[in-house]
Structures are given as C-alpha cells and as structure tokens.
Amino acid sequence: MLQEYVKNVQPEFMERFVQKAPSQVVEAMRQxxxxxxxxxxxxxxxxxVSTIAENLAQLMYSVMMTGYMFRNAQYRLELQQSLSQPALPVSSSATTDSRYAPGTQKSAVSGDVVRWxxxxxxxxxxxxxxxIELLEAEVEELRKQLEMRGRGKNELLEYLKSLQPQNLQELTTSAGEDALEAMNTFVSRLIGVAEPTxxxxxxxQTTAAELARILYWLMVVGYSIRNIEVRYDMERVLGMPAKLAELPPGENL
Incomplete structure (x- = not known):
C-alpha cells in the first residue's frame, strides 16, 4: 500500500495538505x-545548489523522515493533551479579562443540563x-493556546524541543520496514539513478527556491506515509482488507 502511494503521489497534493493539515504542522515544516x-x-x-546525487538522496531521505517524525510527534502531543484534561476538571479562569478573579461562584447553581x-x-x-467547570477548563486551554500563538511559538516545535534525545529518537526509529522501503523507493524515483556507483x-544542480519546494514536498510525503502506516496497522488489527493508499496528505485518520 505504501509502495503504491509513493509511486503515485504528486507535488499538487501539497495544496491539499496545506488545506487539511493542522496549521502548526504546516508552519513547522516551513520553518x-x-x-x-x-x-x-x-x-x-x-x-x-550543486552537489552529487548521493548527497541529495541522503538529504531527501532525511527530510522525508522529518515529516514522518512530525506526524508521530503530533500523535503523541494530541494524546498528551487529551490525558491532561480530567473528566471533572478543577475550576479555572473562564475569561482572560484581568478584572476578574479565576473561576466563578457556583454555590447558588443547582440542577443539571442535558447533552446529546x-x-x-x-x-x-x-x-x-x-x-460549568468543564467549560471553564476548555476556555482556559484555548486561552493558553492563543497566548502561545500570540508569542509566535509553534506548539509542535516546542514539544519536540522539550523531548529528551532518546525520546526524540523514538519518533523515527519506530518506522516499520514498509515505511522505510517506501521512502527509499520515493527517493529513487526522484533521483532517477539506481546504481550506487x-x-x-x-x-x-538546482535553484534554492526549487530545492525548498522539493524538500517541503518530501516532508508532506513523509508525514503522509506515517498516516497511511497507522491506518494500515489499524485495518490489519481489525481484520479489514488493505485498501489502496488514497489518504490525502494531511488528512487525519
């Protein structure tokens, strides 16, 4: 399935990736x-930029693995954020207005609400x-995210910076054989040279602008390979037949 994807994926898919992928992922790749x-x-x-094909192939593979790492890091970051929010959260500030103290007075509140x-x-x-406490916690989390974006920080990159070297390495060493083979196949497709000699x-030789577009595309492909790999593993565990890799770049499972 991964081999089929790397044989058919085209640069035009980058536009779909920008539309569908989380903004922090797109910005992390650009940075x-x-x-x-x-x-x-x-x-x-x-x-x-001038070099030999071997150096370019190594760069392409490394950049594709970076895209793979970004997707893995995003999985872990999302899981970490979901686990950090308790089912019955402690009351927190429901507004960013500095005139108000955190939380609200709820002693006079009674009854219940209906949710679907x-x-x-x-x-x-x-x-x-x-x-009410659940809503307050959600507002507080949104406020923190807005503050981070306001300071020009990328949540995904900040998460990667916070990891220990061993944990950072785990984001790429977990790649399966199919994923690694797909990356090598894709690099060979772009380089057009098969013999090691x-x-x-x-x-x-290429221009820096063209190389930048190629590297960005390679990150998108690496990111999508991880997406497809996870979907394939889920289908295999559930006993579902494998499907052609049609998952658009950036689309969540």
Whole structure:
C-alpha cells in the first residue's frame, strides 16, 4: 500500500495538505525548510545548489523522515493533551479579562443540563456545576493556546524541543520496514539513478527556491506515509482488507 502511494503521489497534493493539515504542522515544516536553506528572497537572489546525487538522496531521505517524525510527534502531543484534561476538571479562569478573579461562584447553581451523546444517540443529564467547570477548563486551554500563538511559538516545535534525545529518537526509529522501503523507493524515483556507483559520480544542480519546494514536498510525503502506516496497522488489527493508499496528505485518520 505504501509502495503504491509513493509511486503515485504528486507535488499538487501539497495544496491539499496545506488545506487539511493542522496549521502548526504546516508552519513547522516551513520553518524547518527555511532554517535549512536560509531566508534570502528568491526574487532578488538567484541562488544555485550543486552537489552529487548521493548527497541529495541522503538529504531527501532525511527530510522525508522529518515529516514522518512530525506526524508521530503530533500523535503523541494530541494524546498528551487529551490525558491532561480530567473528566471533572478543577475550576479555572473562564475569561482572560484581568478584572476578574479565576473561576466563578457556583454555590447558588443547582440542577443539571442535558447533552446529546452522539455515540449512543440519546440525551444525557450532567450536573450543572460539573458542566460549568468543564467549560471553564476548555476556555482556559484555548486561552493558553492563543497566548502561545500570540508569542509566535509553534506548539509542535516546542514539544519536540522539550523531548529528551532518546525520546526524540523514538519518533523515527519506530518506522516499520514498509515505511522505510517506501521512502527509499520515493527517493529513487526522484533521483532517477539506481546504481550506487552512479550516485557517487552523478552531479546535480538546482535553484534554492526549487530545492525548498522539493524538500517541503518530501516532508508532506513523509508525514503522509506515517498516516497511511497507522491506518494500515489499524485495518490489519481489525481484520479489514488493505485498501489502496488514497489518504490525502494531511488528512487525519
């Protein structure tokens, strides 16, 4: 399935990725490519990059693995955030207005509210105070996310920076054989050189702007390979037949 994906994926899929993927992932990829190639505007500086095919192949593989790592990190970050929110959260600030103290006075609140359970397709009664505390916790979490974005910080990159080297390495060493083979196949498809001796001799040259587009595309492919790998594992566990890898880049499972 992964082999089929890397044989057919096209650069145009990047547009769909930008539309569907979380904004922090898209921005993390852009920042990574920019840090690798610099920030000189291509409309004013015509920069060319020359190397041998072997070096370019290694760079492509590394960048694709970075995209794979971003998806793995996002999985873990989302899980960590979901586990950090208790079912009955402690009351917290429901507003960012500094004129008010955290929390609200709920001693006079009584009764319950009705919520619709989509999974069971029936109404469910929830204690009114518990529901208020749940809303307060959600507002507080949103406030923290807005503050981080306001400071220009990327939550995904900040999470990666906080990891110990061993934990960071685990984000890529967990890649299965199918994923690694798919990455190598994709690099071979782009390089167009199969013989190892030719890789060491064949020279290649491109502009910095074009290389940036290629590297960004490779991150998208690496990210999508992890998406497909997880979906395939789920189908295998559930005993479902494997399907053609049609998952658009950036689309969550």
């Amino acid at each position: 990574t490519v920019t840090s690798m190639l610099g920030t000189l505007p291509p409309q004013f500086f015509d920069i060319h 359970r989509k999974d069971e397709e029936k109404p469910e009664r929830v204690d009114a105070i518990e529901y 030719q890789l060491k001799r064949a020279a290649t």
